[in-house]
Amino acid sequence: MDSLVQGLIIASFAVLLFMSGMPIAFALAITALLSVLVFLGPGQFDLFGKMVFDSINDFGLLAIPLFVLMGNLFGGSQASRQLFEAGEAWLSRIRGGLAMSSVAASTMFAALTGSSPATAAAVGRVAIPEMEKRGYSARVSTGAIAAGGTLGILIPPSVTLILYGIAAEQSIGQLFAAGIVPGIVLALMFCIWVFIAQTLDMRRAESEGVKTGGQAFARAVKRYTWNERFTSLLKVIPFGLLVAAILVVLYRGIATPSEAAAIGALLVGIMVLGIYRGLTGRGLMDVLLDTTNQSTMILLITAFSAVIATVMSYLRIPQDLAALVSEMELNRWVVLLIINVVLLVMGMFLPPVSIIVMVTPILLPLIISQGFDPIWFGIVMTINMEIGLITPPVGLNLFVLKGIAPHIPLKEILIGSAPYIVVMGLAIALFSIFPEIVLFVPELLYQ
Template sequence: MSPAAQGSIVLIITLLMLVSGIPVAFGLGAIALAFLVIYQGFDALHVAAETLWSGLDDFTLVAIPMFVMMGAAIGSSPAGKDLYEALERWLYRVPGGLVVSNLGACAIFAALTGSSPACCAAIGKMGIPEMRKRGYPDDVATGSICAGGTLGILIPPSLTFILYGIATETSIGRLFIAGIMPGLLLTTMFMAWSIFKIWRSGFRAHAPDFRYSWKQKFESIPKIAPFLFIIAGVMYALYGGIATPSEAAGVGAALCLILAIAIYRLWKPDQIWHILRDTMRESVMILTIIATAVLFGYMLTSLYLTQTLAQGIADLHANKWVLMLLINLFLLVCGFFIPPAAIILMTSPILLPIITAAGFDPVWFGVILTINMEIGLIHPPVGLNIYIVNAIAPDVPLAKVMWGTLPYVVCMMLAIVILCIFPEIATWLPNHLMGPGK
């Protein structure tokens, strides 16, 4: 059987597995083992354990449970509520100021957790009821939180960048820095649309004579200061050359845990256990996916499927921007059905030689891929953020939540176009701070 026919069979079975609801890690592992046995015999199983081990034998992976712990510690505290209230006091005069406050809180919270679902849940639990209570349209209230939550995988530290860096052997430090300006760009675009939408509708959340005093505004600053301190500590340790990403993640986890205990009095054993339990659960899930994805990639390479696909695309002799359009469409469709971690670990090793041969920067492509993953997070049928928001506001019809996310999906697509026209938005800062990439 030709590699093309084998690849088609693998693709169909893998897609069926992913949409069936089987845990991704177990599904990938089972498919990899089955095809190795079918095409290479039982002797191929001798390398399975070694391949699984090699997939996890990387010091960089230590960063994953540490960043997960950051999110768990902050998510278990009233940090999202304090951050939200502080921003609301400063931005209440802006049209749609409450939406802007929520998006700003999402951006800052994203830099603390690196997790989209954690960001969406933490800010949404406070922001959505408050916006609806003040009369904001349901589609704006829910759609903005869905979109703001996606910033958790773009603004560093980002688990998505860690996975992409591991899968493609790209510098995680460069990826983190590359995500800063696109993250700010996307946050600004979300805010601009929200302000325009509220301004056009003529809606005002407060009475014209309502105002917070300067005393009330400055009273809120101490609530934001710890967040800024943690972000500054992690960024300084990482970009100041003091620590590797794994070590910086350890610093961030320690600071977040200390903050939760000291400021929010999360010192009871059951509260600490809750943080550790959530950290272990999510970390094991991600690390198991990584190990089985490495085995899946080994199977693809052993059967020459990866090489055949790359050669087939190269033989098209298509314009590199046509190629990038096809890749984006492919990632967009994958994001509708497959979780981001699985997409990155399965497709990055295949796409890397293709995009480098076309002359694209792997760091820049990591940002493009991540924005595609963001779109998948607010688009059904996977659309994890949609279901998180629907759980927060169950009386809002799911269809209305989806329609509310649509303008923000358009913003993300526009951001991809802008990054294609001006790739320096992603590449300038890492090149400036760390020197030109190899």
């Protein structure tokens, strides 16, 4: 049987299990087990357990539960409120400034959580009620939070980039360095759209007010003194110093990602209890339980996806796919476009973790054969995963927002989030045309 046909059979069976509604980890486990039995033979059944063990017997994976713990500790404290208030103090006078401060808070919060749903939930709980008080529409407020939350998997430290680095055998430090500038650029692009969206919203509301004889749209603006603005920054300084310290020890090679995550988790615990506060004994227990649940889910998905990838590699599916594309003599940009479309479709149904671990070993030979940089591709792939977080039918951030703001119709959240899909698509195009935007920092730090 042709290797590509075998790969199609494995993929089709996995999709059927995903559509059944069973947990992703279990669907991948069944697919992995049957792939070993069918394509390697019943005599190789004992390899299944060995491959599962080998796939997670990696010191680098220890960084995942530790970074998840860091994010959950911050999410359970008052850090998100203080970050939002600092952003509001500096941006509230700008049109759409409150929504921009949500994006800014999400950007900073993402730098320590590494989780998009956690970022959207933590910032959204604080920001959405405040924006509603100031007259922001549900579309503008929820769209900014949903999109800002996606930055959690791009801005380092990122669980997604750690998994990509392990799957692609690339430097996690370089991937973290590569995510800094694109994360900032994407946050600025989000803010530009917030300004446009708020302007359109105000004009629409004013027009409706004139037609109906009602009051024109008005938005209350909370005014801050310069003293209050600089005081708000003091609350962010410990947070900023911790992020900077983690990144410095990583980029200088002082510590591995796992060691940096361990130190970071310890310092975050001290900061949350001593500075940001908000965690009671019960709250701390909830944080630890959530961390255990999330980490177990990620590692199970990682283990079983890795088994599937190993079987596909044994069947030479990645190599044959790369050879087929080379024989077709397609333009490298056409190949990249096709890959992005496939990733976008997958992101609509699967979480980023499973896609990264399962697909990276297949796509990497193809990407390298087309002359693309694997570090650069890791960032492009991650942005594509961001799009999936706000794309129906399984856009996780959309349902997180619906959960914390049940009074807002899901339709309004979808409409508010949709333009950011285009913004992220433009960002992918920008980084494809100018890859030095992505590669500048890693080349500077790792020459």
